[in-house]
Amino acid sequence: MIEVIEPGMYATIQDFGRLGYLKKGLTRGGPIDENAFLWGNYLLKNEPGAAQIEIVLGGSKFKFSTAAAVAVCGADVSLKLDDEERSIWETFQVEAGQVLSIGPARSGLRAYLAVAGGIQVKPQWGSCATVKREQLGGHRGDGSALQKGDTLAIESSTCELTQRIPWRYRPDYSKPPVLGLIPGFQYDQFAMAEREKLSFHEYKISQQSDRMGIRLEGPAIEYAGKGLVSEGINIGSVQVPPNGQPIIMMNDRQTLGGYPKLGNISPLDLSRLAQCRPGQTVQFTRVEVAKVQQQLKNYYDFFGITPACQTDH
Amino acid sequence: MKPSIVNAGADAVIVYFADVISIEANQRVLQLDSAIASSDLAILETVPAYSSLMVYYDITRHSDTDIRASIKAIIESLPELQQVNAEQGQTHVIPVYYDETVGPDLARIAELHGCSAEEVIERHCRDSYRVYALGFAPGFAYMGEVAEDLQAPRLDSPRTRIPAGSVAIAERQTAIYPLASPGGWNIIGRTTFPLYEPQKGILNQLNSGDTVRFKAISKDEFIAAGGSVEAFE
Secondary structure, three states: OEEEEEOOOEEEEEOOOOOOOHHHOOOOOOOOOHHHHHHHHHHOOOOOOOOEEEEEOOOEEEEEOOOEEEEEEEOOEEEEEOOEEEOOOEEEEEOOOOEEEEEEEOOOOEEEEEEOOOOEOOOEOOEOOOEHHHOEOOOOOOOOOOOOOOEEEOOOOOOOOOOEOOHHHOOOOOOOOEEEEEEOOOHHHOOHHHHOHHHHOOEEEOOOOOOOEEEEEOOOOOOOOOOOOOEEOOOOEEEOOOOOOOEEEOOOOOOEEOOOEEEEEOHHHHHHHHOOOOOOEEEEEEOOHHHHHHHHHHHHHHHOOOHHHHHHO | OOOEEEEOOOOEEEEEOOOOOOHHHHHHHHHHHHHHHOOOOOEEEEEEOOOEEEEEEOOOOOOHHHHHHHHHHHHHHOOOHHHOOOOOOOEEEEEEEOOOOOOOOHHHHHHHHOOOHHHHHHHHHHOOEEEEEEOOOOOOEEEEOOOOOOOEOOOOOOEEEEOOOEEEEEEOEEEEOOOOEEEOOEEEEEOOOOOEEHHHOEEOOOOOOOEEEEEEOOHHHHHHOOOOOOOOO
16 A cells, blocks of 8 residues: 655546547546656556556655555656655665655656556546546545545555666756647638747746646737637647637546637647646647657557557556 | 548547538538448547537557548448438436526526516427537536527626536527536526436436437425535525
8 A cells, every 4th residue: 555645736646548438528637748657657567557646746755555666757856765865767666664755846847656566546437547627536536636644555566676767768848848730620720820820939838737738828829710619629739719828738628619729739749748837938840640640659669558458448 | 511621639630510500510420420430440539519520540550641531431421311310319308496596597587588487497498409519528418409589698707616417508508517617607407317426437328419308397306306405606
């Protein structure tokens, strides 16, 4: 078991997300830095979608009553196992009785605590991903975040050999990311001068960002096209509400919406976006869908994800 | 409008049948949805809405170009709507307790149309409604069309909390709030009809294309069915 001594600002259980229920209005949920999440499971030889704890900004403490191999990936947090320092992006052993403290993030926003075998939480509609707005998922099954005193079931395991992510694969979250936009949805209905604003200006991450959507601040983009009838929204869809300030929809997005959209950010760039703090800037560049699909196939291959296994849940 | 297929991300396309709300477009959406489901395409999931169908597919099996061509061919092979059974879905009767305590906008709508609150209730129960789309939130069904003598614009300022089960009207649409949430629709009553109870594993008995009728019940019947008359804040 893991006991939550301090949850920190906001810590939730996330697995790969709830797939196959968009039609019924259930969103996907899941790790919004999917890349860091997948590395954690990869290091521990878990199933790619095994449940982890998503920790916003750090400041969490967990007491283990079961020995376990663990890894923390994502935001640059300091780690202490009792009084000894540990490193992120690599596996280490936690003995029964030890306390793992996750310090405040120096760069990035979200750290993922992965445990060998995954955190054991009862799935609802195929997933234990916590979605606050839907009052769904998490270890209480009601969408609530982890609280002091919560206990989470894990399997006992041993870290035989330290596994590390090579430096070249570790993202530098302090750099402004360049987000690839695949033009789509109403792209053609925006005037050329309006849709090109994204390519020529930097946008700043707004304070009002969460797991539903990351709001940007910058030159307003005007939409003069026809009003929309509500339609599906993808993860990464770039919505333009009437105030012209774009919102990039993330894992907990509502499933339908009526704002015009410029297209979608490449799934491979969303992980970097998920680690941006309010005030950080982002840039956009146009990308071809064929190129993104090729990159995505390589990514699926590497992490052992098969879209069929996504629907198997 | 000719159907158009547009990119909707690295793993999805969206098919538009119209850019307005129409029963015909909505029927085409559901027709294509079932044709795609019975095709041999590697589809992950679909999102039918009022007049569009979003299709998520397996990118390891189809490229963006391939999937567009395949969906285009399916659309071209769809039979004319006249040949399709117009009643695509099931019919549901939803019991509603209509009262000022649980439906604070009954009077507003009555005033708007120069009628009594009783007449507002009669009108809401008079017509049957089509489920055009599910979404926004789990269990939320967009139903229409609300007759002209019952339509009402959204509130100028949304309420911060609308109790679960609230039955609502906005313009030409009617819906039920599955969970307590903020909202700007006109609230006219409350139901115990289960739409979304995650703890019990209940998720939406309504499907796109279904038909819904509302039936007025008394306070006693509502309470006997487990209803709560919790007032608005």
